[in-house]
Every structure is written in C-alpha cells, then in structure tokens.
Amino acid sequence: MKVFSNDEVFDYSWEEVSTANWRKYCPWNDKSTHVIAVDTLSRSVDPESGILRTERLITCKQSAPKWLASLMGGNETSHVFETSYVDPVSKKVTMISSNLTFANIISVQESVVYQPLSATKTQFVQNAKITALCGGWQKVKNAVEDATVTRFGENARKGKEGFEAVLEMSRRVFREEKEKARMEVEVQEKMAA
C-alpha cells in the first residue's frame, strides 16, 4: 500500500470554497481536463444532524500510463464513486471517494476535507490510500502503486490550479450579480420617484 497526502490553503472563505467545490470541474477549470463528467446520484439533508449528504459519480478520461492501461484492459473512461458530507454549522466538507473501474486490480481510497482556517482562508487536506490487488509479483504491485501515486500528484497539482480559476470566476460572477441587482433596484426606485 502507498499513501498520498497533500495540504493546500485557499485564500477564500469556507462558504466560497464549499460552494465552488460543487462546480470544481466546470469549464472554468481548464486544468483538470481528465474529468469529463460529474453526475449526482443522490442528495439529502440528514434530519437529525442537518448534514447534507451527496453521492456522485465522476467520469474520467483514462489517464493511466500506456503499459498500465493495457494491463488494466484498455477502457477509455474510468469511474469514481464519491460520498460527501457538508456540515454548515461546524463548517466542514468531507469527501470520500473510491475507484469503480479496475476495482479488482487496484483500490484507491481518497478523502478530502475542507475546513476554515480563518474568515478568509480555507484549508484543503487530501489523503489517498493506494493498494494494488493484482496477485503475483510484489515488483509489479509496487510499479502499479508507484505509477498511480505519481498520477495522483500530477492531478492534485492541476486540480489546485484549476480550482483557483473556478474560485476566482465564482467571486467575479457573484460580484457582478450583486452589482446588477443593486442597479435594478436603483432603476426601480428612480421610476417610482
């Protein structure tokens, strides 16, 4: 088993980050192009805790190295299943995901947590456990795990860059909408006068 860990800080409030997180893979993010679709499978607010629970299916373009992809059967897309929890009171987003495709060859269990560091800063903590399940030589297992960890690091770096772009655009659009609403009110007031 190999472990991949990554910590980042975003200069945005937890509210902004947790909202933008729902559209992390929209066209504003031109870095994480390996993610081609994000579908919501179920969503509910837990009546007791008030926590929002969401299940999503994430579809990725096959980005494994060639030798690994052929070992895994050469599918063109792969799928990840994600369950997330949002607690708006303690301000915590927890996302847990695991691979659906190649699940008999490799197990990738990832957790991501977003929590506020201050009113304007949010911490992102990512942990992934990668275990090759294919029987046989330890050497092969190690190579499969190493390649996956490398790919994880690359995608994490691109993910941070892409998410920064989404956060910036979200803030800009929000400001523009607020400005538009303010101007509409002004026009209405003038017309009423």
Added chain:
Amino acid sequence: MSASLAPECDEVKERYDSCFLKWYSEKYLRGKGTTDECAALFKDYKRCLTSALKEKGIDKMLEEAREDHKENDAANLRRR
C-alpha cells in the same frame, strides 16, 4: 457546471445543478435550507441518468460501492 456522462441528460442536469447551487449558497449555508426545493428537477435528471447507467452497465458496480460507502455514514453524519 460539468457535463453528464450521458449527453442526453445534460439539459435536465444543468437545470437541476443551477437550482441546487442557488439553494446551497443562498439558503442551506445560511441555515435556512432544511427542505430540498430542487427535488422535482432532481427527479427528471435522475430518471434520465438511471436509464443511462443501466445501459452502460455501471449500475451494478455502483450498488456495491454505495453499500461500502454506507460504512462512512456513522462517522460523518454526526455533529462534532
């Protein structure tokens, strides 16, 4: 918003996603969102998606993952 894995569901998905995002940022995060106002839109999207998942044969492996993930509920559906 991101696309659906089934292009025929993109339109209903877009409508649902916009509704959800508005509800999430304007109500839920402000402690005013206990009911899901986008349920009707989600139903349309879900209907489209469910048949696409079946067609692609993803529904079976999803069921297994869903069962596995339920183990995380105990630790995460609780307020600390």
